[in-house]
Amino acid sequence: MAPNFDLYLRRDTAIHRLDPRVKLAFVVDATLLTFLWPSIGTAATMIGVCVVGFWRARIPAAHVTRIFRLVAPLMVMVFALTAIFGQGTGEVWIAVGPLAVTANSLTRGALLALRLLALATIAFLWLFTTDQATMVRGFVALGLPYEWGLTLALALRYLPLFAALFEQVRDAQQARGLDLEQQSFRGRLQAYRPVLIALMISALRNSEHLGWALEARALGAQGVRRSTFRPLHLRPNDVIALAILGAAFCAGIALRVL
Amino acid sequence: MPPDIHIHNLFYAYPPLREGDEAVPVLNGINLQIARGEFVALLGRVGAGKTTLCLALNGLAPHATGGVFRGDVTILGQNTKRCTVPDLARSVGLVFQDPESQIVQMRVEDEVAFGCENLGIAPAEIAERVAWALAAVGLSDYRERSSLLLSGGEKQRVAIAAMLAMRPQVLVLDEPTASLDPAGKSAVFRVLAELRDRHEMTIVMATQELERIVRFADRVVVLHEGQIGLDGPPQEVFSQVARLQEWGIGAPQMAELGQLLTQRTGRPHRFITVADAYHDLRRQARKLHLDRLRKPSPDAPSRRVSHPADRPQIAVRAISHVYPDGAVALKNVSLEISPGEFVALLGPNGSGKTTLAKHLNGLLKPTTGSVCVEGRDTRTTRIAALARLVGYAFQNPDHQIFAPTVQEEIAFGPRMQELPRAIVAQRVAEALERFRLIPYADLPPALLGFGQRRQVALAAIIAAQPMTLILDEPTGGLDWRSQQEFMEVVAGFHTLGRTVVLITHDMRLVAEYATRAVVLLAGEVLFDGTPQDLFSRPEVLDQAGLALPPVTRLARRLDKYGIAADILTLAQFAAAWHARLTARARRKPNRSTGGVLGRPRREAPRPKGRVLSRSKDEAQGQHGA
16 A cells, blocks of 8 residues: 555535635735734634634544644644753753743743644645645646646655565565564664665666657647646635735735834 | 558567677568457467567657568558657657556556647646547546556556547557456447447457457467468468467467367367357257256266375465555465465455465564465565475566576576485576577576466476476466466476466366365355355356356356266366267167267377376266267
């Protein structure tokens, strides 16, 4: 079984239907706002907005909790490190030698940890609701050259295949008696060599065929301006969403500066 | 009207593998014209140049492959030498063997639209074409599906639709069904036949599917030694059974039967389909009133059924397997495999065959239940240790091959077992000889042809001398001769008293080699018994999408005339038919038996030359005269 790299969850909701450029604008907007206000409140609000987003996009709770599980170790680490080494002012709670945990460093730790979580939820809201082809089309519409977009799309397309290939090759080599369950790191690294060689050979074969397949599909036909099957159009909902994002951003700047 | 495809004196050689080597021609003087609306099947051994010819039809050879190219290939009036591949794509669509490496988008409709976008077609028209192309391959409901989640057959149909959307007149397919299950194969062939009938498309298909060619193709072109060896309608080409066998290509089973019966009875029998064979043999049976003869007493079970040993080789006890993503692949499967059994593991793609097989050597651990290999629980034994007991040949030999030379590849397994050097060397020498790999001993295996790479992978596994051998669809993409050579080695391994587990869709292999058939469906055991039992259970076959081998189907239909319905192989059929004729000749000694047996009996008791199916039964003569 190939590990699943496709995070997109096919649904028919208003959020799913938004133009990929609007969703990208949301990611940028939300990230900037999170960093503009160094307060726990902003980060928490952003997480709240995203959770509402998950709910409206009908993303199952299991997927949402998976993000938390993914980020939690990092959050704990950031919180602990900032709290211990943050050297903030304010009431000292615990002091060991030169290290002191202060109220200030604790708040900063919490802020950083929450920001991390906010960033993760923002990114996943985007990834869960935008399929890869649309995402790439969004980038291309924003000016990324088509070849780059295609390369990105192919990379995304072949990542799961490559992972599956790796598994198959590993299984195949183990079935021949290759011992990959060794204890030492070096031993394991050494043992994986045949796997990597077979993987490279198979991958090279695949990539040659892929090149042929692309040519056979008229990629690079001379004197042709490439057309787009599903061109992106900003619909009323997209415009409204953009307006809201713009307003939120301006308000954020205004409140911060004034 | 000029032909759609015109090939004139085509000569092609790939660039040599090593510097200084001479380029060996793959195609050596090909002349071929293919008219509009023809469905041409391209036959030939692995390495005969079928793929190269396909690549030459859309210009990939020589534009992408390099090498030496002489002569002319003209498609709809365009000379491929003077056009680029993308420009030729408007006239020729090319579908490759591997569905994975030709699908470039994540969503089915995007995939189908991709070629049109590259041709700069207006979005409204692309939408029309996408709808049409998906309808043509019967996948209209699949527009928004993820292309990662399709079955192999569906992927190939999407690949065909992607070509169709570019509206080419000519469609070239390079073994598109080699990795598909029977249902997937049928779907692809049906789509192609419809494209020819409805849209007058010109179709060229390289393939090894002899049985299906008979039903679908208008014309068969056989490549042999870089040239066109035979060219004509299937009836005509497949009547040359002896020559096709000599060339290693083989013929449909009924054509082989015709030849065998001709040899045995001296009376000419020419047919290539079960229907033809049935009519031909029924006519004779009626003439001779074979239905009035006493039916032969039913035979004892003909296949050696192994007796349950004290300790099974492999014991699978009530296992279930759930993948991390929650997919349930096996449900409460129990199986005891005794030493010396030849088990065929059958079922449609996705039924859990490979998952089950991977439990037998510990690559997968059961979620519940247990698997014991020679008494060792796979949950607590290292895979490397189990690999000494169970050899596993994967579907794709390239996944197992990595060493710099064939010799070292074969030595890998024995070396992993830490055997003394002398023994390793001896095993390598034996394997090289048995697999006819001596000339390639010092070459990198990755540079050999597909059939040879498969032999190297098997040689490497057998050199480790496991007690059990698991083969995962080993014959896909192999030609008749390579398949025979491969199965000969497997049969040789089996006669040593060792155990074989064969995952396959090829019912001929099941009929000729297996002592036991296990059918999986949706992760559960649907059937477990002898091949004969399986073949007499139409409901099981139906459910699992399996078809009887042609010879068994024929025997069924001739049941009334005293042919045992549980016949599995050509040799059995020929023997049974001969026995009927002999019985008839004995009953009416006064009538002219010359018309019955053709020649005095002593001359034709056994077929001459290479026996087509080397089943153990024939040697035992249980169905014999």
